[in-house]
Amino acid sequence: MRPIIDIDHISKQYDSGTVALNDVSLQIEEGEILxxxxxxxxGKTTLISIICGLVVPSGGTVRVGGHDIxxxxxxxxxxxxxxxxxIALEPFETVIDSVRFTRGLYGEGPDEAxxxxxxxxxxxxxxxQARTRELSGxxxxxxxxxxxxxxxxxxxxxxxxxxxxxxxxxxxMWQVVRELRAQGVTIILTTHYLEEAEDxxxxxxxxxxxxxxxxxxxxALMGEFGKKRLxxxxxxxxxxxxxxxxxxxxxxSADGATLFYDYDTRAERTGIARLLADxxxxxxxxxxxxxxxxSLEEIFMSLVEDEPAESQEVPA
Ligand SMILES: Nc1ncnc2c1ncn2[C@@H]1O[C@H](COP(=O)(O)OP(=O)(O)OP(=O)(O)O)[C@@H](O)[C@H]1O
Numbered sequence: 001m002r003p004i005i006d007i008d009h010i011s012k013q014y015d016s017g018t019v020a021l022n023d024v025s026l027q028i029e030e031g032e033i034l035x036x037x038x039x040x041x042x043g044k045t046t047l048i049s050i051i052c053g054l055v056v057p058s059g060g061t062v063r064v065g066g067h068d069i070x071x072x073x074x075x076x077x078x079x080x081x082x083x084x085x086x087i088a089l090e091p092f093e094t095v096i097d098s099v100r101f102t103r104g105l106y107g108e109g110p111d112e113a114x115x116x117x118x119x120x121x122x123x124x125x126x127x128x129q130a131r132t133r134e135l136s137g138x139x140x141x142x143x144x145x146x147x148x149x150x151x152x153x154x155x156x157x158x159x160x161x162x163x164x165x166x167x168x169x170x171x172x173m174w175q176v177v178r179e180l181r182a183q184g185v186t187i188i189l190t191t192h193y194l195e196e197a198e199d200x201x202x203x204x205x206x207x208x209x210x211x212x213x214x215x216x217x218x219x220a221l222m223g224e225f226g227k228k229r230l231x232x233x234x235x236x237x238x239x240x241x242x243x244x245x246x247x248x249x250x251x252x253s254a255d256g257a258t259l260f261y262d263y264d265t266r267a268e269r270t271g272i273a274r275l276l277a278d279x280x281x282x283x284x285x286x287x288x289x290x291x292x293x294x295s296l297e298e299i300f301m302s303l304v305e306d307e308p309a310e311s312q313e314v315p316a
Contacts, residue, residue: 001029001030002066003027003028003029003030004028004029004030004064004065004079004154004155004186005026005027005028005051005062005063005064005155005186005188006027006028006062006063007024007025007026007027007028007047007051007060007062008025008060008061008062008063009023009024009025009059009060009061010023010024010025010047010050010057010059010060010061010062011023011024011057011058011059011060012043012046012050012055012057012058012210013058019210020043020046020210021043021046021047021050021057021210022209022210022211023060023211024043024047024060024207024210024211024212025060025212026205026212026215028155028186028188029186030154030184030186031181031184031185031186032181032186032187032202032203033177033181033186033187033188033189033200033201033202033203034187034188034189034201034202034203034204034205034215035189035190035191035196035197035200035201035203035204035205035218036048036188036189036190036191036205036206036207037190037191037192037194037197037204037205037206037207037300038190038206038207038208038304039208039304040192042207042208042209042210043207043209043210044159044190044207045085045159045190047207048082048157048159048188048190050062050069051064051069051080051157052077052080052082052157053069053070053073053076053077056070062076063076064076064079064080064155065079065154067079077106078106078151078153079153079154079155080153080154080155080156080157081148081149081150081151081153081155081156081157082148082156082157082159083141083144083145083148083156083157083158083159083161084144084159085159085160085163087137087140087141087144089132089133089140089143089144090132091131091132091133092131092132092133093131093132094128094129094130094131094132095119095124095127095128095129095130095132095135095143095146096115096119096128096129098132098143098147099115099118099119099143099146099147099150100115100150102147102148102150102151103115103150103151106150106151108150108151108152114152115150118146118149118150119146121179121183122142122143122145122146122176123142124139124142124143124146127139137165137169138165138169138172138173141161141165141169141173142176145158145176145180149180149185153185154184154185154186155185155186155187155188156180156185156186156187156188157187157188157189158177158187158188158189158190159189159190160189160190160191160192161173161177161189161191162174162191162193162196163192170193170196174196174199174200177189177200178200189201194300197218198218198222201218202217202218203215203216203217203218204216204217204218204221206300206303206304208303208304213303213304214303223264228262228263228264228270228291228292229260229261229262229291229292230260230261230262230263230272230275230289230290230291231258231259231260231289231290231291231292232258232259232260232261232276232279232286232288232289233257233258233286233287233288233289234256234257234258234259234284234285234286234287235284235285235286235287236285237255237256237257238252238256238284239256240252240256242282242284244278244281244282245278245279245282248261248271248275248278249261249262250275259279261275276289
């Protein structure tokens with residue numbers, strides 16, 4: 001199937017000389033939720049802005065639904081809704097007028113039935129006549145989503161949808177996003193919250209210093225990097241590993257009091273039962289065992305930790 005967004009060798013060097021993106025290629029499938037992760041200044045907003053036609057790339061092409069974003073920008077733009085990072089609403093405008101106005105900007109005629117359905121789906125119908133300044137932060141964000149969806153785009157970009165939002169509101173936003181996906185909207189979100197990506201995304205892309213380090217299904221990413229570590233606290237420290245246990249992938253701590261065993265969570269047999277039996281067979285008494293799963297946060301840190309956060313500067 002043809003991807004709904006096809007990003008082909010995109011680069012961006014700003015006039016200041018900053019290389020914000022360096023040869024990024026990425027295909028986004030219809031109906032998926034893709035989370036773009038990366039530290040501050042990685043290039044996430046630049047990439048979204050290029051796809052939405054707000055920033056002109058220095059090289060490469062982007063197609064949205066087969067339409068080139070530069071040559072056929074009107075058709076490409078119609079397929080996209082963008083929820084920006086900053087909340088920018090006319091304070092005295094009512095919710096419903098604000099959504100109608102945005103729809104008009106896209107050159108779409110009135111469609112009150114659709115606007116009602118949209119506002120209802122975002123739990124804003126009861127607030128349709130409220131002025132936007134009277135709304136809570138969570139409602140304002142939902143109005144931004146309603147505006148972004150006012151022309152029925154197929155793709156929705158959410159640039160840090162829950163930055164500075166409390167936990168309850170964040171979960172509420174995730175629910176809204178899931179419902180949109182269920183309606184068939186393709187969603188690309190940027191986030192600093194690893195938990196958000198872990199909870200919602202089908203695929204995860206990691207950007208650092210303008211480069212796409214990887215794009216992988218969340219499950220594969222968690223599976224590949226998501227090893228579990230079994231920590232075995234021993235009753236008495238060992239001077240070394242007994243010969244019978246040498247080839248079992250065990251690591252003994254420097255003080256000899258703890259054994260570490262990394263295993264694949266997806267393996268049919270983790271080998272833990274046998275390992276514990278063998279320890280007992282060697283006369284090694286176990287005081288305590290615990291396990292820890294590497295989180296997406298740890299996976300992410302291991303990918304970007306050695307790299308400075310800012311993009312490289314090159315002379316203009
Ligand atoms: N208009 C601009 N002019 C010059 N440089 C810019 C401009 N916009 C962004 N940059 C630079 O490009 C790089 C990438 O910025 P971008 O905003 O795309 O990153 P980001 O990953 O979205 O960061 P954040 O998570 O902080 O929003 C940064 O070094 C930034 O300073």
